Amino acid sequence: MLELGGRLGIVLLTLTACYVLRRYVRISGARSLPCPPGPPTLPVIGNIMDMGPPSAWLKFTEYERTYGNLVYFQGLGKSVLVVNSLKAMDELLEKRAKKYSDRPVLIFGNLAGFNRIFAMCDYGEEWRAQRKLAHASLSPAAVKDYAIMQEDVAVGLVKDLLKTPEDFHSLIRVAAGRIVITITYGTRPGSIEDEFVLIAEEANKIAGRAVIPSVYLCDILPILKYAPSWVPFQRTAAYSRQVIHNMLNKPFEHVKEMQAGTAPPSLVQRLLSDPPENILNLEERVKGTAGTMYAAVAETTYSAVLTFVLAMALNPDKQRLAQAEIDRVVGMDRLPIIEDMPNLPYINAVIKETMRWNPSLPLGIAHRSSEDDVYEGYFIPKSTIVIPNVWAVAFEPNEKYEPRAFLPERFLDASWPVVDPSTWAFGFGRRICPGRFLAENSLFIFIATLLSAFNISPPENGEINAHFKGFSTNLLEPFGCRITPRSGTKANLVEARAAQSAT
Numbered sequence: 001m002l003e004l005g006g007r008l009g010i011v012l013l014t015l016t017a018c019y020v021l022r023r024y025v026r027i028s029g030a031r032s033l034p035c036p037p038g039p040p041t042l043p044v045i046g047n048i049m050d051m052g053p054p055s056a057w058l059k060f061t062e063y064e065r066t067y068g069n070l071v072y073f074q075g076l077g078k079s080v081l082v083v084n085s086l087k088a089m090d091e092l093l094e095k096r097a098k099k100y101s102d103r104p105v106l107i108f109g110n111l112a113g114f115n116r117i118f119a120m121c122d123y124g125e126e127w128r129a130q131r132k133l134a135h136a137s138l139s140p141a142a143v144k145d146y147a148i149m150q151e152d153v154a155v156g157l158v159k160d161l162l163k164t165p166e167d168f169h170s171l172i173r174v175a176a177g178r179i180v181i182t183i184t185y186g187t188r189p190g191s192i193e194d195e196f197v198l199i200a201e202e203a204n205k206i207a208g209r210a211v212i213p214s215v216y217l218c219d220i221l222p223i224l225k226y227a228p229s230w231v232p233f234q235r236t237a238a239y240s241r242q243v244i245h246n247m248l249n250k251p252f253e254h255v256k257e258m259q260a261g262t263a264p265p266s267l268v269q270r271l272l273s274d275p276p277e278n279i280l281n282l283e284e285r286v287k288g289t290a291g292t293m294y295a296a297v298a299e300t301t302y303s304a305v306l307t308f309v310l311a312m313a314l315n316p317d318k319q320r321l322a323q324a325e326i327d328r329v330v331g332m333d334r335l336p337i338i339e340d341m342p343n344l345p346y347i348n349a350v351i352k353e354t355m356r357w358n359p360s361l362p363l364g365i366a367h368r369s370s371e372d373d374v375y376e377g378y379f380i381p382k383s384t385i386v387i388p389n390v391w392a393v394a395f396e397p398n399e400k401y402e403p404r405a406f407l408p409e410r411f412l413d414a415s416w417p418v419v420d421p422s423t424w425a426f427g428f429g430r431r432i433c434p435g436r437f438l439a440e441n442s443l444f445i446f447i448a449t450l451l452s453a454f455n456i457s458p459p460e461n462g463e464i465n466a467h468f469k470g471f472s473t474n475l476l477e478p479f480g481c482r483i484t485p486r487s488g489t490k491a492n493l494v495e496a497r498a499a500q501s502a503t
C-alpha cells in the first residue's frame with residue numbers, strides 16, 4: 001500500500017514538473033517573440049508620447065496603414081496595444097476575455113475613489129458583485145419598466161425646445177442627464193434632481209481628466225501617490241474624493257428615505273427591495289452600481305443625439321424619409337412611444353447610421369491584460385492596456401457605400417452585408433455595456449420624438465460649422481442649426497403630451 005502511494009506521489013510530482021516546465025518554456029518562448037509593430041521608440045519614453053490626444057482615433061486609424069491591425073506603444077513602464085480590426089477585437093477581448101478583462105490602473109482615479117464604481121474596477125470580486133446588480137436592473141425584461149420615464153423625458157426635451165430651440169446643445173445635455181438620474185434614483189424634476197445632476201456632472205469632469213494618463217504626475221510616477229497632502233494633485237484628489245462620496249451617497253440616501261412604499265420605480269429602489277441572491281455588503285455595492293451609471297450614460301447618449309441633429313441638418317432628404325415613416329406608422333395624432341420601435345425600420349437604420357457615422361466612444365473603454373499572451377505571432381505582455389479603435393471599424397473602406405456619407409440605407413440593403421454597429425459600439429466580452437438595451441431605447445425615443453415634432457435645418461446663413469473634440473467621448477462643439485416645429489398641430493400635441501407626463 002505504502003509502495004503504491006509512493007509511486008503515485010512520484011507520478012504526480014513528475015506530471016507537475018512537466019507542466020511547470022512546459023509552461024516555463026512556453027512563456028519564455030513567447031517572450032522571445034516580437035511585440036506588435038508601432039512608431040519608432042526613444043530611450044525611456046519609448047513611443048508612448050505618440051499616442052497623444054485629442055481625437056487619437058484619427059491618428060490610430062492612420063497608423064493602421066503603416067503598422068497594420070495591431071499598433072503597439074510602450075514607454076514609462078507602460079505598454080499599450082491599439083487594435084484596429086473587428087477580428088482582433090473579437091479574438092482578444094471576446095474569445096480570450098478571461099485574460100483581457102481588467103481595466104487600466106489609474107493612480108489618481110484610485111486616490112479620488114473611482115475604484116468604488118465597477119466600470120473602473122479590475123475583473124475581480126467587487127466588479128462581479130456590482131455587475132450582477134447592474135444586470136438585474138438593466139436586463140431586457142427590467143428595462144421595460146423604464147419606458148414611460150424615457151418617453152416623458154423625451155417629451156420634456158421637445159417641449160423645452162419649443163421655447164428655446166437655440167439652446168439645443170444644453171437642453172439635450174440636461175435631458176440625457178435627466179434620463180439617467182430618473183431611471184437610477186426615480187427622482188422627479190426640481191431642485192433635488194438638479195442638485196444630483198450637478199454633483200454627477202462634476203464627478204464626470206473629474207473622471208474625464210483622471211482617465212488621461214498624462215494629466216496627473218502620480219500617473220506618470222506612481223510612487224508619488226504617497227506624496228504629502230499639501231502637494232497640488234493630492235489636494236485635487238481630496239476634493240475629488242468628496243465629490244465622488246457625495247455622488248454615491250446623496251441620491252442614494254434620498255431613495256432610502258422614500259423607501260417606505262413611496263419611492264417611484266428606479267434601479268436603486270428595485271435593487272434594495274428585491275436584491276439578487278448572495279450579494280454581500282449590499283448597500284455599498286448598490287451605491288457603486290448606481291454611481292457608475294451617470295458617468296456611463298450621460299455623455300454617450302448626449303454625443304449620439306447631437307450627432308443625429310447634425311446628420312439631419314446636413315441630410316434633409318434622409319430626414320424627410322424618416323419623418324414620412326413616422327407619420328405613416330405612428331400617425332399624426334400622437335407622439336412615438338418605445339413600443340413603436342419594431343415597426344420603424346428606417347428610424348432604426350438612422351440610429352445605426354448615427355452610431356456608425358460618429359461613434360460616441362471611438363476607442364471604446366480600454367481593457368488591460370492579466371497574463372502574458374501571444375497573438376498572430378506577436379508577444380503581448382501582461383498588464384498591456386488594450387484599446388479597441390472602433391473608429392477604424394466604422395470607417396472601413398467599402399466598395400458600395402462611401403464610409404464618410406450618412407446613408408441609413410446601408411443597413412437596409414440585404415444584398416450588401418454590413419457590420420451592425422451594435423456589435424462593436426457597446427464594447428466587448430465580459431465588460432460589454434450592461435446598459436445597451438436601455439441605451440437603444442433612449443436613442444430611439446429621443447430621435448423618433450425629435451423627428452416627429454421638428455424640422456432640423458442649417459442656420460439662416462446656410463453654414464454648419466461642426467467640430468468634434470474629446471479624449472475618450474467624441475463630442476460635438478456647439479454648432480448652429482434651426483429646430484422648428486413641423487406644424488402648429490405638432491406643437492400643440494407636444495404641449496398636450498407634456499401635460500400628461502409623470503416626471
Ligand code: HEM
Nearest residue numbers: 119296297300364365425426427428431432433434435439
Ligand atoms: C449610446 C449609449 C451608450 C454607449 C455607446 C455605450 C458604450 C459603452 C462601451 C463601449 C462600454 C465599454 C465596454 C468594454 O469595456 O468593452 C460601456 C461600458 C459600460 N456601460 Fe455603456 N454605453 C451606452 C449607454 C449606457 C447606458 C444607458 C448604461 C446604463 C444605464 C451604460 C452602462 C455602462 C456600464 C456600467 C459600463 C461598464 C461595464 C463594465 O466595466 O463592466 N451604458 N458602455
